[in-house]
Amino acid sequence: xxxxxxxxxxxxxxxxxxxxxxxxxxxxxxxxxxxxxxxxxxxxxxxxxxxxxxxxxxxxxxxxxxxxxxxxxxxxxxxxxxxxxxxxxxxxxxxxxxxxxxxxxxxxxxxxxxxxxxxxxxxxxxxxxxxxxxxxxxxxxxxxxxxxxxxxxxxxxxxxxxxxxxxxxxxxxxxxxxxxxxxxxxxxxxxxxxxxxxxxxxxxxxxxxxxxxxxxxxxxxxxxxxxxxxxxxxxxxxxxxxxxxxxxxxxxxxxxxxxxxxxxxxxxxxxxxxxxxxxxxxxxxxxxxxxxxxxxxxxxxxxxxxxxxxxxxxxxxxxxxxxxxxxxxxxxxxxxxxxxxxxxxxxxxx
Numbered sequence: 001x002x003x004x005x006x007x008x009x010x011x012x013x014x015x016x017x018x019x020x021x022x023x024x025x026x027x028x029x030x031x032x033x034x035x036x037x038x039x040x041x042x043x044x045x046x047x048x049x050x051x052x053x054x055x056x057x058x059x060x061x062x063x064x065x066x067x068x069x070x071x072x073x074x075x076x077x078x079x080x081x082x083x084x085x086x087x088x089x090x091x092x093x094x095x096x097x098x099x100x101x102x103x104x105x106x107x108x109x110x111x112x113x114x115x116x117x118x119x120x121x122x123x124x125x126x127x128x129x130x131x132x133x134x135x136x137x138x139x140x141x142x143x144x145x146x147x148x149x150x151x152x153x154x155x156x157x158x159x160x161x162x163x164x165x166x167x168x169x170x171x172x173x174x175x176x177x178x179x180x181x182x183x184x185x186x187x188x189x190x191x192x193x194x195x196x197x198x199x200x201x202x203x204x205x206x207x208x209x210x211x212x213x214x215x216x217x218x219x220x221x222x223x224x225x226x227x228x229x230x231x232x233x234x235x236x237x238x239x240x241x242x243x244x245x246x247x248x249x250x251x252x253x254x255x256x257x258x259x260x261x262x263x264x265x266x267x268x269x270x271x272x273x274x275x276x277x278x279x280x281x282x283x284x285x286x287x288x289x290x291x292x293x294x295x296x297x298x299x300x301x302x303x304x305x306x307x308x309x310x311x312x313x314x315x316x317x318x319x320x321x322x323x324x325x326x327x328x329x330x331x332x333x334x335x336x337x338x339x340x341x342x343x344x345x346x347x348x349x350x
Contacts, residue, residue, distance in 0.1 A: 053266055058281050060270035065277035067155045067173045077169045078334065085120035086336040087287070088168055090159055091127070092150070092175045093222075093239065111178065111223070112239050113146060115162065115170070119336055122290040126338045127243070128302045128329070129236045135310075135318040136165055145318060165326065168333040172279045180272020182219045184246050187265050188255065190214035191245025197234065199227050218242055232319065233303070240301045248296050302338065305329060305345070 078084045093112025117126040132147035139160050141152050149161040159170050185191055190212045198208040201220040206213075213221045222242050228234035250269075255261050275284075305325035312318050325345060332341035 053263065054281070054285060056263055056266045057270045057284070060267050062271075062274040063277050063279070064175075064274050067175070067274070067276040068159060068170075068278065070156055071159060071163075075163055075167050075169045077171075081335070083120070083334050083336045086333075087116075087118040087171050088333065089116040089118070090114075090155075090162060090170045090173045091116055092155065092158070092173070093181070094150075094175050094177055111147075112236070113158070113162075114240075115166070115168075115333075117333060117336075117338060118287070118291065119338075122287075123294070124298050124300060124338070125291070125294065126300045126302050127240065128304060128333075129240060130162070130304045131232045131236055131306070131319045133232045133317060133319045134304060134306065134321060135312060136161060136321060139164060143312070145312075145316065165330075166333055167330045173276045174279075175274045177272050178219060178222070180268065181222065181242065181246070182215055183268050183272065184265070185214040185218040185242070187261070187268055188214075188246060188249035191218065191242055191249060193221075193238070193241040193245055195221075196237070197228055199224060201227075213242070231309075231317075233306075236303070237301075244296070244299055244301070247299060251294075300338070300342075302329075302342065 078086075091112070091114040093114075111132060113130040113132060115128045115130070117128060119125075130146055132145060134146045135143060136146050138144050138146075138149045138152065138157065140157075141148070144152075146158075146161060146165075149158040153160075155173055155175065159173060162168075163170055191214065192210060192212045195206050195208055195211050199206050201224050204217050204220050206221060206224075222235070222239045224238070225231055225235045230237075249255060250265055255265060305322035306319045307322045308320055310318050310320045328341055328344065332338050
């Protein structure tokens with residue numbers, strides 16, 4: 001190339017005419033807008049779906065203002081310190097065996113009595129089971145099995161009995177009918193449990209070890225008491241396992257990513273529940289959202305302490321309360337320190 005010849009010099013970027021950059025910039029803008037629209041649609045869809053789930057619960061849940069009516073001399077709720085912010089729910093498994101539905105709870109049996117302690121950090125739920133044969137003082141009725149409180153005075157008297165026993169305020173009450181439990185196990189395709197003792201409840205046989213139960217079979221499994229070495233205590237353990245199995249299936253990927261199945265599960269769960277009138281939808285929603293990161297290991301089952309079995313003055317078989325350890329459990333509930341209690345009482349957890 002001669003010295004007088006010049007090489008073509010590329011146009012400076014700044015000298016490019018608008019017609020050279022417009023197509024690329026327009027394409028970029030369109031792409032960004034498209035992504036934004038898609039994200040907005042996803043947000044709207046998710047919000048709409050959550051709204052539908054919320055409505056599904058609200059429209060199927062039963063509320064009963066009488067569940068905590070007339071309560072007096074109640075323990076104070078901690079306003080500061082480690083126990084502030086923790087929640088305590090009384091969960092009652094009510095067995096009508098007559099298809100009456102959970103709203104007709106007068107005269108039914110409280111086959112399952114648990115206090116669900118939700119930590120202030122919302123990172124754990126401790127389900128504390130109180131055997132129905134636990135021999136305790138029932139306000140106004142003297143000593144009796146704890147489930148007699150439900151018979152004598154319905155849910156309010158059971159709340160008073162537990163508040164007196166634990167010196168802990170019960171925030172809310174939820175009653176689930178066992179028929180609802182049967183339906184839930186069907187919807188999740190059965191739940192797997194570790195069956196400690198082989199047993200038979202005609203026409204069902206439950207071998208020892210890991211088994212899967214659902215429907216009427218699951219109902220027979222959680223109802224059985226006779227034929228088990230620990231009687232009522234073994235039944236409580238079975239009930240705890242089935243409850244946990246339903247919870248784990250409910251948050252599993254198979255259910256959580258299936259809108260139809262999740263909707264059916266939410267409707268069935270809500271329709272089998274009766275809660276006290278003070279538990280409004282806003283509180284229910286905010287509490288559920290605050291616990292959205294819970295996993296299987298975050299649900300811990302605890303057994304109310306007993307020293308063994310005995311007979312009441314009337315000759316009925318009873319579970320004898322361990323009063324010393326009960327005081328420790330009460331303090332742990334008040335201070336939101338169940339890990340400390342379980343460290344000292346490892347046999348009390350499952």
